[in-house]
Amino acid sequence: MGSVISIKNLTKSYGSTKAIDDLNMEIAQGEFFGFLGPNGAGKTTTIRILTGIIKVDKGEALINGFGLEEKEKIASIIGVIPESHGFYNWMSAWEYLQFFADLYGIKRNKQDALFKSLLQQVDLLNNKYSKIGTFSRGMRQRLGLARALINSPKILFLDEPTLGLDPQGQEDIQRLLKRLNQDGVTIFLSSHLLPEVSNLCSKIAIISKGKLIAQGTLDELRRTTHAKEQYYLKIQGDFAPSSLGKFPGKFFNVSHKSDLSELTYEGSLEDANELLNILKTEDMNVLEFYPATDSLTDIFLKLTK
Amino acid sequence: MLWLFISSLIFSFTSYLLLTDKELSLLDQTELLWLLSKIIIGVAFLIVAIDASSIITSEFEKETAESLFITPLKLKDLLLGKLLASLTLWGQIFIVAVPYMVVTSMGSGLLWGFAGYVALLGSLGITAIVMVIFAISLLYRSSKNTLTTSLIILLAFSIPAFFSSTLTTNPMAQFFAMINPVDNIFSSLDNVLVDYHLSLLQNWNYLLPLLLFLILSAVFMFFSAKRFQKEGVIKND
Numbered sequence: 001m002g003s004v005i006s007i008k009n010l011t012k013s014y015g016s017t018k019a020i021d022d023l024n025m026e027i028a029q030g031e032f033f034g035f036l037g038p039n040g041a042g043k044t045t046t047i048r049i050l051t052g053i054i055k056v057d058k059g060e061a062l063i064n065g066f067g068l069e070e071k072e073k074i075a076s077i078i079g080v081i082p083e084s085h086g087f088y089n090w091m092s093a094w095e096y097l098q099f100f101a102d103l104y105g106i107k108r109n110k111q112d113a114l115f116k117s118l119l120q121q122v123d124l125l126n127n128k129y130s131k132i133g134t135f136s137r138g139m140r141q142r143l144g145l146a147r148a149l150i151n152s153p154k155i156l157f158l159d160e161p162t163l164g165l166d167p168q169g170q171e172d173i174q175r176l177l178k179r180l181n182q183d184g185v186t187i188f189l190s191s192h193l194l195p196e197v198s199n200l201c202s203k204i205a206i207i208s209k210g211k212l213i214a215q216g217t218l219d220e221l222r223r224t225t226h227a228k229e230q231y232y233l234k235i236q237g238d239f240a241p242s243s244l245g246k247f248p249g250k251f252f253n254v255s256h257k258s259d260l261s262e263l264t265y266e267g268s269l270e271d272a273n274e275l276l277n278i279l280k281t282e283d284m285n286v287l288e289f290y291p292a293t294d295s296l297t298d299i300f301l302k303l304t305k
Numbered sequence: 306m307l308w309l310f311i312s313s314l315i316f317s318f319t320s321y322l323l324l325t326d327k328e329l330s331l332l333d334q335t336e337l338l339w340l341l342s343k344i345i346i347g348v349a350f351l352i353v354a355i356d357a358s359s360i361i362t363s364e365f366e367k368e369t370a371e372s373l374f375i376t377p378l379k380l381k382d383l384l385l386g387k388l389l390a391s392l393t394l395w396g397q398i399f400i401v402a403v404p405y406m407v408v409t410s411m412g413s414g415l416l417w418g419f420a421g422y423v424a425l426l427g428s429l430g431i432t433a434i435v436m437v438i439f440a441i442s443l444l445y446r447s448s449k450n451t452l453t454t455s456l457i458i459l460l461a462f463s464i465p466a467f468f469s470s471t472l473t474t475n476p477m478a479q480f481f482a483m484i485n486p487v488d489n490i491f492s493s494l495d496n497v498l499v500d501y502h503l504s505l506l507q508n509w510n511y512l513l514p515l516l517l518f519l520i521l522s523a524v525f526m527f528f529s530a531k532r533f534q535k536e537g538v539i540k541n542d
Contacts, residue, residue, distance in 0.1 A: 048371075048537075048539060051375050052374070052375070053371055053374060053375065053537060053538045053539055054537035054538065054539050055535065055536070055537045071377075072377040072379070075375060075376055075377040075378075076377055078375070080372075080375040082371040082372065082375070084368045084371070085368060085369070085371060085372045086367040086368035086369040086372070087369070088369060100372075100376060103373070103376040103377065103378050104376055104377065105377070144372075147372070
């Protein structure tokens with residue numbers, strides 16, 4: 001599949017601080033792309049550059065084939081939930097959508113059906129005539145998503161869309177995003193909620209201090225952080241790795257609790273099998289043995305340390 | 306709505322004083338009309354300036370600007386829309402002022418000249434001042450700073466206009482009076498209502514500087530908009 005977002009040597013500075021430093025990324029059509037980084041890493045700046053809110057200093061980006069200078073063309077094919085988006089509190093949800101539909105040039109005779117469908121998707125149809133000022137944070141966020149979908153975007157940029165929502169609110173938005181992605185919408189998601197990214201995204205990029213430090217699928221990122229495979233072992237009895245003498249690989253996180261020993265072994269699969277054989281011959285009862293995989297949080301912390 | 310209520314209160318109070326107060330009612334009717342026209346224009350300038358100071362900046366302060374600019378909306382469309390909103394407020398103030406103009410000009414035969422010139426001069430002056438305020442808004446992006454600067458500009462224009470008779474001997478003051486839009490508006494109204502010079506040709510020397518001010522305001526807004534576009538919707542992250 002071709003790239004729908006192509007970023008080449010993107011650089012942006014605020015005074016002497018480089019917010020984005022020579023960023024290169026390719027995002028394929030229909031991808032659910034997670035964009036991670038610590039606070040101040042440049043995630044919001046990247047999204048703001050790609051959505052035409054701020055100007056880039058150097059480099060270029062193509063959004064569905066349009067250069068950043070073609071702002072109006074880009075605006076017509078993207079939907080955005082910005083990091084901080086205020087609402088017109090005196091408007092009703094319906095009036096708010098109408099206001100933005102007019103800005104996108106959507107004809108009035110098509111608006112009613114569109115708004116009903118959007119408000120139904122975000123579960124706000126019963127509140128369509130309520131003032132936004134009376135909405136909870138979750139309701140506002142869902143209304144923001146309805147607004148972002150008003151022009152049936154090909155690409156959706158989301159900057160912390162579930163921030164501050166309760167678990168149910170997060171779940172509702174995630175379910176909706178999954179469905180949109182299944183319908184072919186490319187999603188560019190910036191979030192601090194790593195389990196959310198891990199659960200939703202097919203590809204993940206991590207940036208730190210404006211530089212891309214890793215990108216790929218979750219498994220590819222795991223391989224980036226591990227030179228060798230790791231295996232978790234739980235053994236009955238008191239086991240000390242030193243008793244094996246010179247055994248290839250490394251043992252760490254060794255702990256002894258009552259009659260149990262727990263440890264992590266880092267080495268090749270062949271060596272791990274050899275280790276199992278040795279333990280068997282020494283009458284050690286191996287209760288658990290499985291590959292130890294890092295969560296996205298572990299990977300993120302390792303890469304951004 | 307509140308602004309319109311305030312306007313009607315000021316116009317009622319002024320008209321009542323002009324028509325009933327012994328000292329003021331001794332004024333010639335044309336002088337009285339000139340005084341009321343200055344009040345109408347002055348009140349409208351002040352109210353529209355206060356309103357215009359926050360009409361753009363509130364989009365930044367309430368964080369709605371980013372949502373607006375991710376749509377295909379162009380900056381010039383936004384400015385035009387906001388300008389129309391400010392002129393609508395001026396239109397509403399003018400409509401509120403109409404009954405007072407009718408009552409005070411009864412029997413003078415000046416109603417059409419009075420209303421027509423207040424509408425024309427007010428529209429030109431208010432369009433210009435609103436464009437200046439929009440230019441400042443795009444530079445500051447803060448309603449507090451924009452309002453303060455706008456009021457200072459308005460005061461700088463208004464104070465010499467109200468006290469013009471004491472400044473006429475000073476060449477610097479004469480030059481300022483010549484280029485001051487508020488002064489030109491008041492002088493033109495004087496020319497129409499007191500001296501009965503009703504045709505546009507008889508007022509061209511006041512209208513020309515006003516038009517020039519309008520053009521300069523548009524140029525200022527244009528450059529401010531250019532700078533805004535160069536900086537981006539969000540100045541700093």
